[in-house]
Amino acid sequence: MSASPLVRLQRDIDAIAHRAAPPAPLTAVAVAQASGLAPDEWQRTVLESDARQLILLCARQSGKSTISAVLATHAALYQAPSLVLCLSPSQRQSTELFRKCLDIYRALGEPVAAIVQTRLELELANGSRLVALPSGEAKIRGFSGVDLLLCDEASRIPEALYQSARPMLSISGGRLVLLSTPFGKRGFFHHEWTEGGASWERTKITAHDCPRISADWLVQERATIGQWWFSQEYLCSFEEAEDQLFHDHDIDAAFSDTIAPLWAPEGLQP
Template sequence: MTLQALEKRAAALWHRLEPPAAPLTAVEVARAGGLEPDPWQRRVLESEAPQMILLCSRQSGKSTTTAALAMHATLYRPPSLVLCLSPSQRQSVELYRKCMQLFRALGEPVAPVIQTRLELELANGSRLVALPSGESKIRGFSGVDLLLCDEASRIPDALYQSVRPMLAVSGGQLVLLSTPFGKRGFFHHEWTEGGASWERTKITAHDCPRISAAWLAQERATIGDWWFSQEYLCSFEEAEDQLFHDHDIDAAFSDTIAPLWAPEAMQP
């Protein structure tokens, strides 16, 4: 065992000997990061709903809120397995970084046993793992206590279907957070037709006290109504020049029809 590994193990044992600090609420975890949660953020942080959808404007604070949820479960509901799923490596790193900022702001109240660029394992038995949707080891997880799907409208449907069962036995909480991305995919489906089992929160840019009306007017003039409605007004928009509806295009795809040419036959 290396000296570094020994030091980590010693730190973990030392933390176990110390009397545990009184657990914080998720709202208090968010406050430790130096911000006062908006009323909607507080509702989300205090919610016990097993399934939540946050349909929120760009920059409204959805990642910050769920990072506090993740860190709260990791620290104060041990042993928890928390998965943060994002469409890309960059977004996974970003969400994980927000979690780690909170961890440090709280003074690392539980010793880390493993700490990498995308994973934190603590001496209390909890694990927090951030994964991009292309990651092959995603399907290997089970018994997940909290599953966050950041930018969920851009996560492939097949992946969503394959991660949902990870909550089956644990009864863990599922949170989808995103801006919209067309009238297609599981995010749109769960929002519009997912039924009463979801707690839904919709926050447009006008609801966010940190985004000024003047800035929004400027942004609308710059990016145009279509993008503005999607990014800031939480509107599920179809492409302006689209001949067919999204759901008709989706319905035209089939897994049961073999391709006319095998992919390798198409190589030059």
């Protein structure tokens, strides 16, 4: 549905006003501080990074979504016009990340006027857009020229969803940030972390590295949830499935490149 003439007029007025008096640009660290957040040292490093691909392998509640939301809001406000997308395993989680961006935008005093502001999208007078994506592969197609793609809870995003999102960055050369706790030795998140090569900048933050998580609380938590969950959620360890019959290294050791297979699909006969 197209916008009414009055809404379009207001958009034009906001865009002209923005061009006449854009806000003084801030760095991402300054955006965090101006929104009331004192970034931890690792968060500051992330905000200052200019890497095109970032992986944040971080413990629960360490602040990975918060700092990614700062990156997103900074890009929308001060690297305009930019298209910023939040992707997660579910629409609810994407919306949560988007809400963190809105909180930061409001805490800054909305330095660029909003032209459209809904539960899922913020469009600014400087031409930037920030969008919380749904989780269906078919539903996310259609976006192009993406400047920043944030994949929250990346270890739980289905492979097909990730693979269909990546091409959105192909023309724009936009940034990609994967942020997550681990979820087993499988999937693209584990692959990019362990074998993704030098094109990724990797940050690992366990609960012990987070100043807001107390040592006493971690001792209690380990006793309550057990070592397996504790290692995954708080120590950033890619654990084998709890009910797995064979260890991954035993399965890997069972394969060989030197023995010809007894049978193979047609066309692949040795």
